Amino acid sequence: MGAGGDLPLLLALAALAAAESVAWAAVGVPELGGLAAAQAGLDLATGLVVSDPGPRAAQVLAVLLESVPVVLVGASVRVPERAVRRLRAVMRRSGAVLLAAGRWPGADVQLRVAPVGWTGVGRGHGLLRGRRVTVTAGGRGAAAAPRSAELWLPGPDGLVGVTDVTDVTDVTDAAGVTERGAAEAVRGGARADLRVVG
Missing domain, CATH: 3.40.50.300 (P-loop containing nucleotide triphosphate hydrolases)
Incomplete structure (x- = not known):
């Protein structure tokens, strides 16, 4: 990360x-x-x-x-x-x-986290209920082919899980960008790396 x-x-x-x-x-x-x-x-x-x-x-x-x-x-x-x-x-x-x-030499799997947005935020107000992110995995050997999934991190229930985008109606990012602008946040947003070794 x-x-x-x-x-x-x-x-x-x-x-x-x-x-x-x-x-x-x-x-x-x-x-x-x-x-x-x-x-x-x-x-x-x-x-x-x-x-x-x-x-x-x-x-x-x-x-x-x-x-x-x-x-x-x-x-x-x-x-x-x-x-x-x-x-x-x-x-x-x-x-x-x-x-x-962060960076770990020789990691077998690397996960990248890109923020998509939050649910629960209205126009400048609201209670944050969940955060959506896109997690991309890649690495060496069997993990060489990159894979991505959109996750709740955490979700409205407080747990980590795969998102069902059809259920999301009021997603905004931390700057108040609506669902339509969330793709821009993914492309230009801060990324985090996580290495899995073992």
């Missing part, structure tokens, strides 16, 4: 990956709050948060990837290329999944 990232997508992916194993960890994700993690479906009782791994981030990640099946990594965490190769070996051995915000 880019600066600021798209934490809801990162948390949704982590919750899916941790569904069977339950345990998870977050490293260098200072914007992560307990309420957001719990609403995404992560069990706070089985999570471990390392706000700032410092200069030994590679060692911290290696220890966590040996013992925790799902590890989130913030965009500010920097790991040398040679350490990334060692971490990949740890993941192959342990079966752990690394979800990294």
